[in-house]
Amino acid sequence: MTDELERKIIALFALGTSYQDIRAHIEELYGIHLSNGTLNAVTDKLLPELQAWRDRELDAIYPVMWLDAIHYKIKENGRYITKAVYTILGLNVEGKKELLGLYLSEYEGAHHWLSVLTDLHNRGVKDILIACVDGLKGFPEAIASIYPRTEVQHCVIHQIRNSLKYVASKNQKAFMVDLKCVYKAATLSAAESALDELEAKWGEKYPVVIKSWRNKWETLSAYFKYPEYVRTAIYTTNAVEAVHRQFRKLTKTKGGFANENSLLKLLYAGMLQASERWTLPIQNWNLTLSQLSIHFPGRLDDHIDL
Known part of the structure; x- marks a missing residue:
């Protein structure tokens, strides 16, 4: 087994290629027959690298951080159970995306997010300006307990999806037209007026939906204080x-995983490949950074040259 052959196997593995297809490919190219055990031994060489990556020291501050979970079936004690993979994506002070960690838990919950945030803190993250999260109950409180100065922005797309679950299919199109006036408004006051109009029109039919927007409005509307490009x-x-879409491409042919490591090493290999494209800062980053330095006075001073 040469280094070149091992690199070829890992490159194919990182594309989500099954062991069966890797074996066939290697046999066709090199005339070598490999067993699943051999392929497993090769891909297992990613595990120490994965562990070092998961333990590495992180930047002291991330202007923006996105936190979300994706679910997979993993075999445990002879049966498959669904586990959550917590994905943490940071935007560093250079405006470049960076996957900070992958964490596994039996289910998604604020308590488990708290342990994830604690790990980030222990690895050197002392400040987060804006944390973008889904609508999980208790999530903002979990963030506040570790990063009390962090501004929480609830994901508007998650909120829209959850809202539509409670709207009759015949009304969804019309409801979305009115709802778009809320989250696409130019200003906070315009958004609040549109929300009032949404309630006046649909409140009697869908009180649960309107109540949800009202209850989360503070964190759903945080972004209105910024210009459009921010x-x-x-x-x-x-x-x-987008990272999760990449993960799904890798795992779409796999119904479940034999253990946690078999999943994590695949996601890690795929992540390394995806992150090769994250070489440029996001659009309008210098303007965005200037805005953030105004909205969060003093917190970026030691980390950037403005």
Whole structure:
């Protein structure tokens, strides 16, 4: 087994290629027959690298961080159970995306997010300006307990999806037209007026939906204080969902995983490949950074040259 052959196997593995297809490919190219055990031994060489990556020291501050979870079936004690993979994507002071960690838990919950945030803190993250999260109950409180000065932005896309679950299909199109006036408004006051109009029109039919928007309005509407070019970066968890789409591509042919390591090493290999494209800062980053330095006075001073 040469280094070149091992690199070839890992490159194919990182694309989500099954062991069966890797074996066939290697046999066709090199005339070598490999067992699943051999392929497993090769891909297991990613595990120490993965552990070092998970333990590495992180930057002291991240202007924006997205936190979300994706679920997989993993075999445990002879049966498959669903576990949550917590994905943390940070935007560093250079405006470049960086996957900070992958964490596994039996289910998604604020308590488990607290342990994730504690780990980030222990690895050197002392401040987060804006945390973009889904609508999980208790999530903002978990963030506040570790990072009390962090501004929480609830993902508007998650909120829209959850809202539509309670709207009759025949009304969804019309409801979305009115709802768009809320989250696409130019100013906070215009958004609040649109929300009042939404309630006046749909409140009797869908009180649960309106109540949800009202209860979360403080964190759903945080982005209105920023110009348009800043808003697009923060008001959804789209950035981390793009990572999850990459993960789904890797795992779409796999119904479940034999153990946690078999999943994590695949996600890690795929993440390394995806992050090769994250070489440039996000659009309008210098303008965004200037805005953030105004909205969060003093907190970026030691980390950037403005």
